[in-house]
């Protein structure tokens with residue numbers, strides 16, 4: 001399978017507040033390097049992406065947000081000495097939605113969590129990840145064969161104008177928009193990451209041309225806590241085009257595969273002509289951020305079930321943090337495509 005990847009992600013070494021301590025993010029450069037190494041061993045063809053298409057990025061995100069991301073580190077470094085740009089206040093319930101002029105206020109306005117910071121290499125990495133998603137979509141359309149975009153940082157938590165959950169630009173959303181721009185009538189994004197893809201959901205919530213389907217840990221007991229419930233079905237023209245299948249923390253393999261049947265059945269009925277897979281592999285039994293129990297071999301079966309939908313498919317990397325097993329699990333998934 002064609003794998004689109006870049007080394008540009010390495011410059012992005014972010015911090016997160018975890019267990020009350022500021023430390024290096026779980027979302028590390030070793031993740032993508034480990035996946036690339038495992039995919040090279042498996043014999044996949046690797047190519048670098050074309051230059052990023054910022055007009056495409058701006059059709060998924062607001063111009064204000066993209067401009068903010070492109071300048072945030074420089075603005076931070078001119079006045080702050082901390083190693084990573086982040087806010088310490090977010091517009092929670094009861095506050096207004098006016099965008100502040102000040103940098104710290106804008107960092108709060110454009111984010112939703114204390115797990116995601118902006119560092120010197122962030123812009124380079126996130127634009128490379130968006131380019132990877134775009135090139136993976138383009139090569140799919142050129143060849144009709146499934147492609148994989150090794151995006152890092154991930155994207156499914158990023159909305160039109162907010163970063164968080166280690167995500168800044170919504171790579172899967174950018175791939176889906178590219179498929180639409182090149183002729184697809186309706187695209188499905190199936191998100192199998194352990195965490196709900198709140199950003200992807202929100203970007204396409206009022207649209208019927210992108211169907212979002214997600215299997216994830218129930219937000220009543222897991223990040224991102226404020227989105228991902230089963231009653232979130234879309235609004236306006238998007239009503240009925242969003243399906244969440246939340247599972248309790250610790251759900252076993254049988255329950256997970258039942259959820260996949262539900263998701264796949266819904267997709268098959270949705271008349272989509274292309275599929276984007278948001279491939280988080282943090283539903284793995286050994287993942288430090290997950291509580292599900294999928295095995296390495298299960299990821300091959302998941303891919304086979306999605307491949308049986310028989311639509312042109314592009315696979316975009318999201319989460320997964322299980323050290324050496326991360327790359328092995330991604331390779332297992334690609335083996336089933």
Ligand code: OKS
Nearest residue numbers: 017018115165193195223319
């Ligand atoms: C605790 C970790 C917060 C969860 C971030 C989830 C990132 C992810 N500091 N999303 O799919 O994998």
Ligand code: ZN
Nearest residue numbers: 193195280319
């Ligand atoms: Zn995740």
